[in-house]
Amino acid sequence: MLDGFLIGLETAFSIKNLFMVIGGCIIGTFIGMLPGLGPMSIIAIMIPIAISIGDPSTALILLAGVYYGAVFGGSTSSILINAPGVASTVATSFDGYPLARKGKAGKALTIAAISSFFGGTVGAILLVFFAPTLASFALLFHSAEYFALMIVGLSAIAAFAGKGQVTKALLMTVTGLILATIGEGAQFNMPRFTMGIMDLQSGIGFITIAMAMFAIPETLFLVLDPSRSETKKNKDSEIKDLRITKKEFKEIFPVISRQSIQGFLIGVMPGAGATIASFLGYAVERNIASNEDKKMFGKGSIKGLAAPESANNAACTGSFVPLLTLGIPGSGTTAILLGALIALNVSPGPRLMIDQPDVFWSVIISMYIGNLILLALNLPLIPYIAKILTIPRTYLIPFILFFTLMGAYIGQNNSTELLILIIFGVIATILRFASYPLAPLLIGFILGPMLEDNFSRSTQLYDGIGFIWERPMTLIMLIISLLMIILPSIKSRFSSKKPF
Numbered sequence: 001m002l003d004g005f006l007i008g009l010e011t012a013f014s015i016k017n018l019f020m021v022i023g024g025c026i027i028g029t030f031i032g033m034l035p036g037l038g039p040m041s042i043i044a045i046m047i048p049i050a051i052s053i054g055d056p057s058t059a060l061i062l063l064a065g066v067y068y069g070a071v072f073g074g075s076t077s078s079i080l081i082n083a084p085g086v087a088s089t090v091a092t093s094f095d096g097y098p099l100a101r102k103g104k105a106g107k108a109l110t111i112a113a114i115s116s117f118f119g120g121t122v123g124a125i126l127l128v129f130f131a132p133t134l135a136s137f138a139l140l141f142h143s144a145e146y147f148a149l150m151i152v153g154l155s156a157i158a159a160f161a162g163k164g165q166v167t168k169a170l171l172m173t174v175t176g177l178i179l180a181t182i183g184e185g186a187q188f189n190m191p192r193f194t195m196g197i198m199d200l201q202s203g204i205g206f207i208t209i210a211m212a213m214f215a216i217p218e219t220l221f222l223v224l225d226p227s228r229s230e231t232k233k234n235k236d237s238e239i240k241d242l243r244i245t246k247k248e249f250k251e252i253f254p255v256i257s258r259q260s261i262q263g264f265l266i267g268v269m270p271g272a273g274a275t276i277a278s279f280l281g282y283a284v285e286r287n288i289a290s291n292e293d294k295k296m297f298g299k300g301s302i303k304g305l306a307a308p309e310s311a312n313n314a315a316c317t318g319s320f321v322p323l324l325t326l327g328i329p330g331s332g333t334t335a336i337l338l339g340a341l342i343a344l345n346v347s348p349g350p351r352l353m354i355d356q357p358d359v360f361w362s363v364i365i366s367m368y369i370g371n372l373i374l375l376a377l378n379l380p381l382i383p384y385i386a387k388i389l390t391i392p393r394t395y396l397i398p399f400i401l402f403f404t405l406m407g408a409y410i411g412q413n414n415s416t417e418l419l420i421l422i423i424f425g426v427i428a429t430i431l432r433f434a435s436y437p438l439a440p441l442l443i444g445f446i447l448g449p450m451l452e453d454n455f456s457r458s459t460q461l462y463d464g465i466g467f468i469w470e471r472p473m474t475l476i477m478l479i480i481s482l483l484m485i486i487l488p489s490i491k492s493r494f495s496s497k498k499p500f
Contacts, residue, residue: 004353005128008361011057012369020058021366024065025373031066032073032086033385034403039070039086039333047340056344057359061366063340067333068120068316068367071274072374075112075309076385080105081400083215087206088274088312090442091282093214095297095304102300109382110244111302112309113375115256119310120371122260123267123317127364141269143457144467148477149269150451153276153443155481169440172431176444179204181452199416208408208417209424209445213438215404216425221432222397248302255285255303256310263311267318274312274319279443281311287484317367324348324360 011017031042043063050059074086079096092112099108141149154173182193183203194200244252262284263277285307286297297304323334323341326348341348346359353360408421428438458467469475 004357005361007357008363008365011358011362012061012365017058017061017362017366018369020062021065021370022373024062024067025069025072025370025377028066028069028071029073029374029377032070032089033076039067042066042070043333043336043340047336047343050340051343056341056346056356057362059344060337060341060346060359060363063337064320064363064366065370067337068313068370069374071312071316072113072116072120072378075116076109077403079108079112079305080385081215081396082218083400083404084210087210087446088278088315089308090210090214090275091278091308091312091439092305094282094308094439095299095301097218098298098300099302099305104300106382107244108305109385110379111248111252111305113378113382114244115252115306115309116313117371117375118256119260119263119313120317120374121368122257122310123264123314124364124368124371126261126264127317127321127367140473142471143454143461144471144474145477146269147451147454147458148474148481149276150447150454152477152481152484153280153447154451155484165435165437168436172436172438172440173444176441176446177448177451179209179441180445180448197416199414203449204420204445205408205417206446208421210442211404211408212421212424213428213442215400216421217429217432217438219397219400219404220425220429222400252302252306255306259285259307259311260314263314264318266311267315268321274315275446277315277318278308278312279446281307283484313371320363320367324352324363 012021027042027046028039032039043066046063046066050063053059053062070086071088074084074089075092075096078084078089078093079100082093082097084090084093096108096112099105180203182200184191184201191201259281263274263281266277266280267274282304285303286294289297289303293301293303319334323338338348346352346356405418405421408417409415431438459465461467462470467474468478
């Protein structure tokens with residue numbers, strides 16, 4: 001292991017590979033900042049370039065740099081204009097955008113950058129020491145456990161519901177699950193609920209729903225309420241003030257520590273990914289927060305911003321464990337990276353560490369180098385990036401709409417998505433007026449297909465629902481999800497009772 005690590009160290013620190021890390025991080029960061037254009041699109045485009053390089057280590061270092069660079073940069077549009085750059089930064093907008101609305105855009109971007117760096121660094125360190133062990137742990141998870149994990153994710157809806165809104169949140173989650181059933185099903189390759197529209201056969205794109213839930217309503221609110229586009233008088237000084245006080249650092253340090261480890265472990269599990277890690281990270285922190293802190297979630301909580309940012313970056317690093325050690329993609333993006341590895345004649349699996357240590361270790365070491373580069377790249381640019389908020393709304397609104405429409409169209413490459421975007425955008429605006437939380441709908445939509453796929457596989461393997469009590473890990477996770485739903489309501493009931 002030590003010999004392989006030294007070979008990887010030498011490979012990663014070669015001049016050519018250092019330039020590849022820097023180039024990948026820069027490309028990924030700016031692609032991630034554009035709403036709707038995620039790492040999957042740019043990595044797919046860059047695969048021919050990577051193959052033309054020839055050297056598997058260099059090619060994978062470039063593609064990996066683009067991947068975590070896009071996740072790192074995706075928080076920018078979520079915080080500044082409430083339009084998530086990538087799927088894994090949707091949870092970032094819940095508290096990042098309210099902070100920006102309060103004139104603390106610079107501080108919000110700094111917290112996001114530091115949390116991302118910390119999550120990525122912890123992930124890289126854990127990857128170095130525990131990759132083989134964690135690969136064995138990932139193999140323990142079968143369809144039944146993934147079904148239970150999706151239920152745990154859905155039970156987190158209480159974290160996204162305000163006081164007295166649990167019923168509304170539940171209703172929105174069910175709506176999200178219903179929307180996720182549009183298109184071909186898991187068990188039968190037959191179109192469902194498509195109303196004869198061919199473009200709906202593959203389902204509604206995630207980016208379309210995400211933009212409809214967040215970007216379109218925000219744009220309409222800017223039109224209907226001009227005061228929303230106005231910032232505080234001391235705007236420039238707020239943007240330049242990037243410092244985090246000692247008190248604030250003490251508040252977020254336990255959060256980013258917990259969520260870096262939790263996010264990494266979720267990323268290790270094939271199929272989970274950074275999006276689920278960010279939602280669960282946010283939900284966990286809100287549920288364990290004190291009553292005073294809990295009131296701030298959704299209104300500009302620094303803990304609510306730090307949690308998903310550290311979790312999603314740690315999960316991105318964690319997703320390389322099943323990719324490199326088992327040859328199993330941990331997310332959609334790593335599935336594309338797996339295709340690139342095969343095209344480069346690299347066979348990911350248990351023997352990759354022994355047969356090609358230069359590829360295995362150089363990629364892992366380059367992740368830490370990339371995190372340092374991303375921090376050094378983003379922190380100095382924050383005052384200039386935050387200036388987006390000073391753009392007059394007559395220019396800002398068309399800017400948001402352009403990238404929203406472009407992101408929805410590129411995501412599925414059909415014009416029907418634009419119609420869906422507008423329809424659901426208007427509906428989401430009405431729901432916001434009626435005080436319905438929109439995040440649970442998105443959670444239901446994301447987890448719905450994975451929930452259905454794993455449930456159908458489990459019922460086929462165990463000839464029914466016997467897998468629930470036959471697999472102890474599944475039963476434990478289902479009990480945890482039940483407690484996550486019941487405990488908040490019991491706690492609020494007891495706290496509402498006045499003492500004698």
